[in-house]
Amino acid sequence: MSFAVTLDSLAFEKSSLVRRFEELIAPKSDADLESMAQTARSLTLQNFGRTMRLFAPLYLSNECINNCRYCGFSRDNPILRVTLSVEEVVAEARYLRGAGFRQILLVAGEHPRFVSDDYLVECVRTLAPDFPSISIEVAPMASSEYVPVVRAGAEGLVVYQETYQRAVYAEMHTAGPKRDFDYRLDCPERAYDAGFRRLGIGALFGLWRWQDEAVALAAHIEYLLRRCWQAQITVSLPRLRPAAGGFRPLFSMSDREMAQLVCALRISFPQVGIVLSTRERPSLRDALVSLGVTMMSAGSHTEPGGYTRRGSDHLHQTVRGRIIPPEFQDGQDQLATGQFEISDDRPPERIAAILRERGFDPVWKDWEQALSQ
Ligand code: SF4
Numbered sequence: 001m002s003f004a005v006t007l008d009s010l011a012f013e014k015s016s017l018v019r020r021f022e023e024l025i026a027p028k029s030d031a032d033l034e035s036m037a038q039t040a041r042s043l044t045l046q047n048f049g050r051t052m053r054l055f056a057p058l059y060l061s062n063e064c065i066n067n068c069r070y071c072g073f074s075r076d077n078p079i080l081r082v083t084l085s086v087e088e089v090v091a092e093a094r095y096l097r098g099a100g101f102r103q104i105l106l107v108a109g110e111h112p113r114f115v116s117d118d119y120l121v122e123c124v125r126t127l128a129p130d131f132p133s134i135s136i137e138v139a140p141m142a143s144s145e146y147v148p149v150v151r152a153g154a155e156g157l158v159v160y161q162e163t164y165q166r167a168v169y170a171e172m173h174t175a176g177p178k179r180d181f182d183y184r185l186d187c188p189e190r191a192y193d194a195g196f197r198r199l200g201i202g203a204l205f206g207l208w209r210w211q212d213e214a215v216a217l218a219a220h221i222e223y224l225l226r227r228c229w230q231a232q233i234t235v236s237l238p239r240l241r242p243a244a245g246g247f248r249p250l251f252s253m254s255d256r257e258m259a260q261l262v263c264a265l266r267i268s269f270p271q272v273g274i275v276l277s278t279r280e281r282p283s284l285r286d287a288l289v290s291l292g293v294t295m296m297s298a299g300s301h302t303e304p305g306g307y308t309r310r311g312s313d314h315l316h317q318t319v320r321g322r323i324i325p326p327e328f329q330d331g332q333d334q335l336a337t338g339q340f341e342i343s344d345d346r347p348p349e350r351i352a353a354i355l356r357e358r359g360f361d362p363v364w365k366d367w368e369q370a371l372s373q
Helices: 003-008 016-026 030-048 086-098 115-127 143-152 166-171 181-185 187-194 211-226 255-268 280-290 348-357 366-373
Strands: 051-061 103-108 133-137 154-156 172-174 198-202 232-236 273-276 293-295 318-319 320-322 361-363
Touching: 003 181, 003 211, 016 211, 016 255, 030 255, 051 086, 051 115, 051 133, 051 348, 086 115, 103 115, 115 133, 115 143, 115 211, 133 198, 143 187, 154 187, 166 172, 181 187, 187 198, 187 211, 198 211, 211 232, 211 255, 255 273, 255 280, 348 361
Parallel strands: 051 103, 051 293, 051 361, 103 133, 133 154, 154 198, 198 232, 232 273, 273 293
Antiparallel strands: 318 320
16 A cells, blocks of 8 residues: 555544654643653664764756756756766765765756766766765656666665645646656655665655644654665655745744654654754754754755866756756856755864764764675
């Protein structure tokens, strides 16, 4: 049974676990929230120790055939675009390796002409010897299309549903194949069937009431833990950030609510990884570390070529799939446009030092895989 069946009946039928989760995210007094925080801290310690996995996104391309109202890469945005060559990807990856990273997330907009399956496989195969953990966040594919990507060396797949509300999803995704809600929703299972053993899901907070999104996310985690039982499940909690196109969040989620959500997830799903990106500002990231977050990006760039300024010599704009020369605005940096603005721009070594000061071990390389072989 697909998760869509569970999702569509969530308004009138919830599992006992999801009902308990819903109680945990209801408004709480300061004392109750502190008690939740203590439980979450202790469960995180029991299940993950004092470790924090560090990873970096590596953007391959910002071409996209979809229009997502909240995203700077949307096809109708007149941004500077580029798809890095494999050599340029290698240069970016070398930079990240030099900074200490052994876990990378390859990210690309959704454009089959620029980011073909073969290109993706070649990128993964070329980087695999240097990176024990490679995950991808690209256009959803069929299981058969995922198989060569896994064989090339990718082990993780990240796909956010963005919003679990069908009507909001239809309103936000105005053009392109991403409009197919169910195809995206079933993507983690297709990836699992192809051999991916790390599955990352998430909702983009700011498109709808966060509590409704969180309940759907919890139900999705519960479903995937059963259906994809051999995979490690991680959950990301991105809040909308300013991006090209000027979209602003429609619904707010306070820092306190974000902290409560992290605690509720940890209490409900003690073994699920919780991922925090550089979208959040430094003080909040530092505060959430001890509550349940287990994986953080650091020193991130969301523009292809952003680490080494590679790709700037073939920047362009894309109009209806046609490449046209770029029009630079006065004073504009001649670098591809990023997906969204970063809040925490501290370099990775600074983040690692702060983690150590707080008693955490920053983990650049994931040893689980080697130990389980
Ligand atoms: S969210 Fe993804 S699919 Fe949508 S415009 Fe951005 S890159 Fe493209």
